[in-house]
Structure formats: C-alpha cells, structure tokens
Amino acid sequence: MSEAGDGQRLFVGGEWTEPDGGHYAVVDPATEETVGWAPEASRDQVRAACAAAREALGPWSRTAPEERAAVLGRAAGVIAAHFAPYAELARAETGATTGTARAMQVGVGMARFRRYARVEPAEWAIPPQINDAGPMGRAGVMGALAVRQPVGVVACITSYNNPWANPAGKIAPALAMGNTVVVKPAPQDPLSVYRMAEALEEAGVPRGVVNVVSGRSVEVGEAAVESTDVDMVSFTGSTAVGRRIGEVCGRSMKRQLMELGGKGAALVFDDADVGSAVAGIGTTFSFYSGQICTAPTRVLAQRGIYDRLVDQLASYASRLKVGDPREPDTVVGPVISAAHRERVESYVELGRKEGAVVVAGGERPSYDRGFYVAPTLLADCTNDMRVAREEIFGPVVVVIPFDDEDEGVALADDSDYGLIDYVWSGDVARAFRVARRLRAGGVGVNTVGRNMEAPFGGFRHSGVGRDCGSYALHAYSEVQSIVWPG
Secondary structure (H helix, E strand, O other): OOOOOOOOOOEEEEEEEOOOOOOEEEEEOOOOOEEEEOOOOOHHHHHHHHHHHHHHHHHHOOOOOHHHHHHHHHHHHHHHOOOHHHHHHHHEEEEOOHHHHHHHHHHHHHHHHHHHOOOOEEEEEEEEEEEOEEEEEOEEEEEEEEEEEEEEEEEEEEOOOOOOOOHHHHHHHHHHHEEEEEEEOOOOOOOHHHHHHHHHHHOOOOOOEEEEOOOOOHHHHHHHHOOOOEEEEEEOOOOOHHHHHHHHHHHHEEEEEOOOOOOOOOEOOOOOHHHHHHHOOOHHHHHHHHHHOOOOOEEEEEEHHHHHHHHHHHHHHHHEEEEEOOOOOOOEOOOOEEEEEEHHHHHHHHHHHOOOEEEEEOOHHHHHHHOOOEEEEEEEOOOOHHHHHHHOOOOOEEEEEEOEHHHEHHHHHOOOOOOOEEEEEEOOOHHHHHHHOOOOOEEEOOOOOOOOOOOOOOOOOHHEEEEOHHHHHHHHHEEEEEEEEE
C-alpha cells in the first residue's frame, strides 16, 4: 500500500498531500478512543482536487470502457486482499458490529466495484424515421443513434453510516462511465474512504481520476459544490443539507443525484405474518443501530393486529443485546457520536411529551463508555406527532393504528418523505395493489430485503434521481443523439 497508509494525507491529483488545516481525531463510537487522525483540507486544496479531476477527465473519458472496467475489477481484488483490516477499520470508525462491517460495509463496497467492472452498452440505434421535405433538410430516411456520454467531474459527498458501500456506489459507476471524481467523505469516518483510494491507486487508476478531500469544516463540501470544475454533485445525507446543495447546483445547472432522508412506512395488515413483520421492522433497531434512511421506522398497524404487533415488537426489542460491537453476540452497537445520541434521546423524550407510550427502551444503557441507545418502541402514536414525521435516524420505531386500506395508504403518503415503504399482508394481490398506490421510490412486499439491480431513490424530500444497477450508469451520464440522413 502507499505511504498514506495512516490516512493522514489527502489524495489530490495522484499525490498524497499534507493537509493545510492539520488533522482531527476520528473516534470509535463504542470506546470513545481515537481510531486515527484525519486530514483537514483547505478550500484551496479542494479547488486543486477539482482542477486535477478536470485535467484528468479528457484522457479518462476517452479510455476504452474495457480498460476502465479492468481498473475497477483490480480494485475489488485489492479490497479482497485486505478485507480483514479494512473491515476492522470500518467497525472502529462507525461502531457497526463486526458482522455488519464485514458483510454490509466492506463486502458490499467490494461487490459494487465488481458490479461496475462489467461493461454495458453505452449506445443504441433508434428506429429510422421518414421525414417530409422541410426547412431542416430534404425528405428521406433519417437514422439516429443514442449515446451515453460522461457527465464530467463528479463531486461525491458521502454519508457516515456506511463508509464503504455508499462511496463505492458513487465512485464505481461514475468511473465506469468515464467521469472523474472528487470524494468528500463524512467527517465522522473518512479513514475507510482513504483506504478505498489506496486500493484504486494500487489498481492503476490514473492520476487525478480519483481525489479524496476530507474535513470537519462545512467549507470543504461547499468548495467542492461551488467549484466551476464540477459538473455534477452526488450527495447522500440529510434533506436539509441536500436543499442547500440543490440551491447552489441550480445556479449553474449542475447535475444532481440526491439520496436524502426517509421515514419509511411499514403497513401491516390484519392477515400479515406477524413474525415476518416483526423481524423486518426489527432491523430498525439493529441494522446500523437505526442509522439508515431506508429503515421501516413508522409502523402503520391495522387495528385487528395492532396489540399483538406492539407486544411482539416490544418483546423483540427487549431481547436484543446492546453493547460492544466486537463481541459476536452483540446485535445493537452505538450510534455515531455523543451529539447524535443526545439527538435521538431528545426525540424519545419528545414522543413522551406528545403522548406516545414507551413500551420498550427509552432509557440509556448503563455503559461507562460508548454512545449507546436502547432499542425503543413508541406506541399509540398519531401521524401528526413530530416523532412520526421527522427522521430520527436511530433505533426508534413508532406505531400508529389504522382501520382500512384507504386510510393506511393515506397515512403512509402523508409524509414529507417517500424513499422506501413496506407492506405486510397474506393477500399477495392486495399487497401489490397497495405497493403501487404508495408514493415512494421503492416498496418492499413482505420483506425488507433489497435487489441491488433495482432503481434506488426517493419521491418528495427523499431525493432526486435513481441509482443502483444499470440505473447508476444512467445517473452518471448524459444522453447524446447523433442523427444522419439515411
């Protein structure tokens, strides 16, 4: 690996560069100990990274797709060769359990590089059209071709909850399409992204094609978004920050891909398999400790099943082991920081004040160190409560009763968000009927599982655009038409 193995240098124009702003500590959320020191970039260094990406764009975009794919495939191989230390770093930075860090962070990140090492057609013929004579030319047959071209330089601003899968899901398809990237990782856990840059460097990515700049200051992200060298911003994070980025992008017509917040509704009908619904909804408590935008955090339970579902969810939550994510039987690790723990706890207290009943959790686990939050279930909620409308981003689930299908759909859609909703019903025809009625970018029917080739993105305040599978290649490209007389 490179001399930057400690993650203390920026990666700009193919060089590991000392940061102008010094370094800051990256803290393990489970132990509150320092994992390592991350570089703090200046605005000038961010601008230099964007300029390097612009300079590298022409040669890289003209490289054969097979050559670009080969680089991505080799990067996946480097990640595989260093899988264990990469996963341990991801666990330490994020507080994820060891199993999650291995399978869902580094494992998914590696899989995404492999996925976009598969070359797909970037152009296709359009059926010929017979034109009458007119001011634009003579009568006759007109041929046409549609071609996918790279957008250009892409600023990738990534989330803290998964420092492998999320950046890889931006970098790999962007590079596959011939774009160059400037990556600004989340300040809480940037060290893993520098490991990804090392893997790409070892895989032979040309100088300037991939750049990584980090920092706690908002100026780092702002400088990337505002740069005249940047053609597109791909952002994962809060809706509030997404709005501000969108305003800046709109002034210069930069392309955008926004993966923003969620408040996923889980409609559970009377005829549902309660055990399956509980296991699916229960992932909100365990998966990333609820720090995931796709979580089914807002449960809409039909009245005939409401009491049984609440009882079983409460029992499920109370059985989950909260603790050291390094221990093999731990299910719920810490949240990312002390500040975020206080935010989650403030929502639980707000729920109490709004009239919700805390039937599980609600108290801070008794650990001397670590930012732990107990899996918490709030019952007897209404859809106008803030805990039912705002994204909490922690191991907290709210439950709301409904009477019939129309009311359930209306409650689900009465939200600022629309990322992923869920439907549990023994009547498959009804489940799919309800799924099609829901205003959400994705719907899980009797599952919280994902098909990674399916388009991912949200309605309303949950984002703009779609990625995953071939849809990510579409997101990181512009469509050009070429027309000629036949």
